[in-house]
Amino acid sequence: MSETVITPRSRGFLFLDSHPAGCQQLVADMWQAVPTPAQPPADDGPVALVIGSSAGYGLAATIAGLARVGIRGIGVCFEKEPGRRTGTAGWYRTAATAELARQHGRDMVFLNGDAFSDAMKTEVADLLEKRYGGRLDYLIYSVAAPRRTDPDTGHTYASVLKPIGESYRTKTLVFDSTANPEVKEVETEPADGDDIEQTTAVMGGTDWERWIDQLAERNLLADGFTTAALSYIGSSLTAAIYRQGTIGAAKAHLEATARTLNERLDRLVGGRAVTSVNGAAVTQSSTAIPGIALYVGLLRGVLGTDMVPPIDQLTDLWDQLTGARPLTLDDEGRVRLDTWELDPAVQAAVTQRWTAATTDTITDLADLDWFHSEVQRLYGFAVPGIDYTAPVATDIPWPTAT
Structure with a gap:
């Protein structure tokens, strides 16, 4: 080998390579951050399917489920194998997660492919029948993708990040080639044509519902089956480009789908469907949204270590879904893991800093060291305990089921 x-080499927030050892350590750190449950998980824990298991909140859901609940089951993601360049960070994170699962006696299989395709849905259903007794207890849906091909029509939809109604001008945070921060203003043109429909077709609830449909047709949903789709609302500072923009329209569709699925699952298996509104975090998806990088840096500047990381949020979600503590829903039927972020006092402090933010003042207002390190950690860099001057093997194989 x-x-x-x-x-590390990057173009903006996008890194060209990832570091296997850093990704492995990051996964190990996340596992260690999960509190030990009062009762050790049983060897035949609940069967779970995590769609989007290799990054962001989906990765946190996978690790928290394994470490806290003792889930068995399947993770689905779409990652690029090592070749001329390194593999994607999600490739290495998945390998590390699979190894930790094996060490802890968890039977977790990871599939690499297009979660939107019916072929992947069939592969998952077949595996549930053959390996897990034809029973699925939980499905966590955490997919952020630029495109989706409709299996029925073959038409490919493309999502866009645009405001609705009028153009949107906002502050945003960028770093130059030497990591010096700059606060700029950018303007985004409004959605036109079928931008809203295209984005909703990719990021709304259509594929989530299709997963439930096909699993139900195969009689794979256990009594009391529960599914949760992970979502975000965020601050009024970013609402025009996010919650009130094309992505927000898709999230509204996702939440409407949850209500429809909840009624169906209750009748079918005494089950339920919810959306989980998570708090802000640095993810590969969020850094692409204008203004979000600045907002998250300022939020960290206000909260410091009181900012709740994804692994803690998803541990909370699993506790609620499994009944370890009561499931608490808002008036729209959503689990709210973002109350710490949207606390009025916190938002007032972030807004004050947002107004004052310029290139000259940003280092005093935002925690940029933390933010820059978080971006690097998405790709396995800036992880404490890793010697980045040492050679490392990159051709790590995809984990195979035993």
Whole structure:
């Protein structure tokens, strides 16, 4: 197995390579951050399917489910294998998660492919029948993708990040080639044509519902089956481009789908469907949204270590879904894991800093060291305990089921 020294190279917030050892350590750190349950998980824990298991909140859901609940089951993601360049960070995170699951006696299988396709849905259903007794207890849906091909029509939809109604001008945070921060203003043109419909077709609830439909047709939903789709609302500072924009329209569709699915599942298996509104975090998806990087840096500047990381949020979600503590829903039937972020005092402080933010003042207002390190950690860099001057093997194989 060849080894090489990997140095971080990026274009903005997008890194060209990822670091296997850093990704492995990051996964191990997340696992260690999950509180030990009062009762050790049983060897035959609940069967769960996590769609979007390799990154962000989906990765946190997978690790928290394994460590806290003792889930068995399947993770689905879409990652690129090592070749001319390193594999994607999600490739290495998945390998590390699979190894930790094995060490802790958890039977977790990871499938790499297009979660939107019917072929993947069939593969998952077949595996549930053959390996897990034809029973699924939980489905966590956490998919952020630029495109989706409709299996019925073959038409490919593309999502866009645009405001609705009028153009949107906002502050945003960028770093130059030497990591010096700059606060700029950017303007985004409004959605036109079928932008809203296209984005909703990708990021709304259509595929989530299709997963439930096909699993139900195969009689794979256990009594009391529960499914949760992970979502975000965020601050009024970013609402025009997010919650009130094209992505927000897709999230509204996702929440409407949850209400429809909840009624169906209650009748079918005494089950339920919810959306889980998570708090802000640095993810590969969020850094692409204008203004979000600035907002999250300022939020961290206000909260410091009181900012709740995804692994803690998803541990909370699993506790609620499994009955370890009461499931608490808002008036729209959503689990709210973002109350710490949207606390009025916190938002007032972030708004004050947002107004004052310029290139000259940003280092005093936002926690940029933390933010920059978080971006690097998405790709396995800036992880404490890793010697980045040492050669590391990059051709890590995809984990195979035993």
